[in-house]
Amino acid sequence: MVLRDQMIDMTKKAKTAALALGLISTRAKNQAVSAMARALIFKSDYIIAQNKKDLTAAQRQNYAKALVDRLTLNAKKIKEMADSLLETAKLKDPIGEEMASFKRPNGLLIKKVRVPIGVIGIVYESRPNVTSDCVGLCLKSGNAVILKGGREAIHSNQAIFKVLQDALRKTEIPTQAIQLISSMDRKAVEILLSLEEYVDLIIPRGGEGLIRFVAEHSRIPVIKHYKGVCHTYVSDQADLAMAYDICFNAKVQRPGVCNAMETMLVDKGVAKEFLPQMLTGLRNAGVEIRGCPRTRAIVKDGVKKATEKDWEEEYLDLILAVKVVDNLKGAIDHINTFGTKHSDTIVTKDKSQAQEFLKAVDSACVYVNASTRFTDGYQFGFGAEVGISTDKIHARGPMALAELTTYKYLIFGQGQIRQ
């Protein structure tokens, strides 16, 4: 069979499974997700052996250490994957929730109820745990899922997928509800993105290249999980000790994630007092500083020159861009120009400043006096996340179970016709 026919066959089967899955009870879904968790533990050795193949290939190709770390599976990581599935099984089922109910003057009763989206395609890179996390969240929310992982994790993803799908055989969930694209031909993704008849949503998670490719080629709605160029604005009314802690945390605690700070904006009113100590602290933690001319005028040593490109850079590393801004408006304008609508925070004691920042910054998560590192499904109390949406349509910020659903209107009549 040629690739296109294979893809049509796979997505058709997923659509049929999705229609069945939408009618399955919460109890049956929970049993299936729990069965998958047990299977992961039971088959740990097999998964680790397959993962070794990916690690060997990665080493041969001299992949960066960070990438190899993310790729590595061991008993502890597999236990975490299983625990995450068990947590998902415990979450409240969003399907069937009555979101609104109203009666019209003509007697029609209209109910808006939460239903699954249908078939969700997830195109991702690197971390193999995404495979089991996404399968758990999609099945719990009644969706079929088509997975397309990266070449670097192919053996790990296939092993995890096989274990999960085998576990479904003893449950009420059709095994076709989860599918893995094993072709590493980019053409396969291109075909997937054209099958709007069978696939309802595409979620790309990964680097800029992947996201752009998907957004450019998809005829199916896409919710992008794009980069996070997150800002902290230290206002002229900031508690500077608090600002120090927040900036340090947002940059240093885990620099390789999308909710870490990439640019620090400091009000000119406090820059002279704040910057020397802050930049020393960051440098001592190994952070490379790239500053604007005013920053470099205040801290003369060890601050590299920032270029325009730095303002839009997601370093995902111990590097920080620093800019002195004239005032609150300067900070807001900078964020709305160079930010990625992810997460931004202001440190201030002034409530009206805080309100203006909250209202004017056009990002999914806007903070006052807290680290941007809290943008996360677990931290928000959603119990899980499929990622962080940087789009504005359908889902913004942490995407969890509710964001993997849509709604339909049920209308109850007694023979009403339109006049």
Add this chain to the structure above:
Amino acid sequence: MVLRDQMIDMTKKAKTAALALGLISTRAKNQAVSAMARALIFKSDYIIAQNKKDLTAAQRQNYAKALVDRLTLNAKKIKEMADSLLETAKLKDPIGEEMASFKRPNGLLIKKVRVPIGVIGIVYESRPNVTSDCVGLCLKSGNAVILKGGREAIHSNQAIFKVLQDALRKTEIPTQAIQLISSMDRKAVEILLSLEEYVDLIIPRGGEGLIRFVAEHSRIPVIKHYKGVCHTYVSDQADLAMAYDICFNAKVQRPGVCNAMETMLVDKGVAKEFLPQMLTGLRNAGVEIRGCPRTRAIVKDGVKKATEKDWEEEYLDLILAVKVVDNLKGAIDHINTFGTKHSDTIVTKDKSQAQEFLKAVDSACVYVNASTRFTDGYQFGFGAEVGISTDKIHARGPMALAELTTYKYLIFGQGQIRQ
């Protein structure tokens, strides 16, 4: 300036206006929308004169009468456009609504609030009233809007747009918040669809060709307002008198709209009793019937042969496809295979049949014992509509003010950092 530069300039200005518009008071938005309504009335003669140019061109090109009708503006139609704007001004402002509020164990207070989407591009055909309706709804919901009408209505659209934009000059709303693409080069739409940096959402309204073109070329999220192949299923448990009225209404009352019935599914248990009278009634109203073999076996005269293609046809005319199905499951399968996820209804006295239909039919609006013609923002009580979404992402069914918004999270801390 070349076209691309013009388009970038226009969308950039719209983005700047959108950021300002998001901060403007409800009162100021209402004043602006009302001012636009008054301006339409005041400038009726000018608009009608410009409309004449489009009508002359349409006649020269022998456009279908239905199309010329939809294109024609007169004092009454302009009054309706103005009234619709005044109604929009009266609607509750969705912006700022607190959709959820919760406190985390670490003390963070998280609020989910409704905000405008930003810049919305609307690509549409034919009816010039769409121009003022969409401007009103977008401005009221705090969004900037970029309009791209069809060639056939170019003079009408430009005249309406000029009147609306002039009316904004005396208001707090930046005139750049509404933009009209006047180039009739399809390249202009293609460029618009590539400017994801400045435009947040595209809504195409029109024929299949337009929708496909937009879905294929857009890098920006699209909410499709696609065709409605709506079904009525007359079950074996139907009140046949009610079924007659509902089918007649859904097909005949206004056949040219997307919520009209295109295919009637009749259960084999009642087909012999129901079909002769129903088809006679429809034929007497001028409806052409295209039936499956079982339909033609029951009603021998005047029923054309339906082909596979008829099941997916949106006639928008006095034509009806008719199929006898074996049972409820047969009806559901037909709808989920050939339907367009728009509106479908079952006529039945049996509650468990109704429940199964409501649950299994994968459409935006699923009815029991009522005509599909009620799928409409006004009929649903939303006070307005920008159209009917046939997509599942973000908005399903009638799209009104709330569906033109998104949300953001506001997070209030006291110095919280991530452990």
